[in-house]
Amino acid sequence: MKKQTAMRPEDIDWHNLKFGYTRTPVNVRCYWRDGAWGPIEEHTEETVTLHMAATALHYGQTAFEGLKAFRCKDGKVRIFRMDENAKRIQSSASYLQMAVPSIELFCEMVTRVVTLNKDYIPAYETGGSLYVRPVIVGSGPQLGVKPADETLLLMFASPVGPYYSGGMKGISAIIDRTHDRAAPFGTGHTKAGGNYGASLTSALEGHEKGYDSELYLDPAEHRYIDECGAANFFGIRVDPAADGGRAHYITPASHSILPSITNKSLRQIAEDFGMVVEARRVELDELNTFDEAGCCGTAAVITPVATIFDPADGKTYDFGTGVGPWSKKLYDELVAIQHGEAEDRHGWNTVLDI
Template sequence: MENLDWSALGFSYNKTDFNVRYAFTDGKWSEMEITSDEYVKIHMSAYCLHYGIELFEGLKAFRGVDGKVRLFRVEENAKRLISSAERLCLPVPTVEMIVDACIEVVKRNERFIPPYGTGASFYLRPVMFGTTAGLGVKPSQDALLVVYGSPVGAYFKEGIKPISVVIDRDQDRAAPRGTGDVKVGGNYAASLLSGERAHKMGYSNVIYLDAAEHKYIEECGAANFFGIKEGKYITPKSPSVLPSITNKSLRQLAADMGLTIEERHIPVEELPTFEECGACGTAAVISPIGKIFDLQTEEKYDYGTEVGATCMKLYTQLQDIQYGRAEDKYGWCTIVL
């Protein structure tokens, strides 16, 4: 195993031994190529550079309590990658190609998979982009799909703790019928300025509202939003929200715990009625939300400094499955090593 200070790792790129690639040229996909080269050579006029014809995914592999390495819900990420590729008129890989690539990257970089108990994990980043050289705005005929990984540190170094976020109406992340429901780079480019503004003000993240009316909660940074009240797990239903795989998993666990699941509009006025709320995604599983400050109305919402009981239970149950401490009754994990 690599001699890294696993507990000091953050969320940043650490070089590993191998990445894998598939190229789509002349109307067909290549075989999987396994390489140590961290660079890709593309034409300066490649469509991805000009028109943002780019998409990506993010998922994790965990070394469990039993020493086994589990990849969490990789087929779901593969399906979401395919929906992003379709939306950008890119060549579409198969679920099998993506799953095989992720497994190969985990296997080939075993020495970078953090030991159990460090809170660190192995993050996989599939990324795909249009490589055809051209000038006019049109779909790319050719593409490169790369899957690489990096060990990343525990999200909460001192244990799970509530975050403070802002509501910002000055900038929207994604438009109705735009690309908010797929994982394409442009969405993240659009979110940077509001994110930076929030960070400068000392907040961890931005809650985006629906772009059409600024009435309903959409997402919280690169994570889905949920609220808990009266035995219900409530999460926004919107065509411009990315379908989070963590949220999907939490909905299942919440239902199993006896909570009622509601996927619907969440008006901003409903915020004070939540007993707990949180942001959920691969990075942190759950970031409980302690405070929300509305930049424009100056309204404040306070959920306290302690992690709510439901958030804690959901967080623990999901991590128990990821680390092999609890039965994986839905078959979410692929044991790779």
């Protein structure tokens, strides 16, 4: 691989930055060896040396996270809910039998990689952010199927532009009745790398058929809604005759669905807005009852879903081409909290004066 150097901040076209990888000068790493986590190391190279028998390469001992840091209007930097990312990587590492980093270690590493690359945090007016990617892998060698005796936790950062550079647009999705995203009691509740590798064929086939994303059904019965591509799904129902006309925020819940931090945040904001929040199994037939549909995650926050096609009966569920009023309201509030423009009522942001 050709060695690259980080671009100088002054050479980056900040207003036309895409949502993709741009090298920054420093990444941080920490190894668990002999039963303990070592010191946090600062590295300038992009590559990682792994033993050819490392369990990450053979047995899938790998998981990752994604979170953002924002340069805000007041000049300060806000990191959104990194403690929740710490808890989720703990869950993933524990289930995959890797060493589990403490919340304190994880947050210290996030803070350090953001601080070391502070010159690469896009300015407030660009709408961009610094995306932080923590990765944990079994780095020790094994020839039998067993956990590694060494674990590597590393984090790098990349400046990214706004996900919607031309405004929010509804996507098309096709219900995948051929592939499952995860097994009923498998790794679906973790952010294991293998979950995403297993979804590539489904995504490619969906794109070849002309759809932006795929909607997975539950792997046990193919009766309930699971996830939409690599993101959590939600629907919004507004029935003037029920619950005093309160809108409902409805999202699937099962062991095979990743617990999205964005979804968790949106549910709390929905409650703050007086909406009825339902996290439960969602029948496929309920799509007929939703006024709005969307998927949510770190990258886009909310992606409106315009249409969902079911190849089983040729039916298309239509939710409109734009973003619905409730989805827009939830999106605007979450983004405002991330940028310090709305009250951080629940203490989600870590504020850095750098």
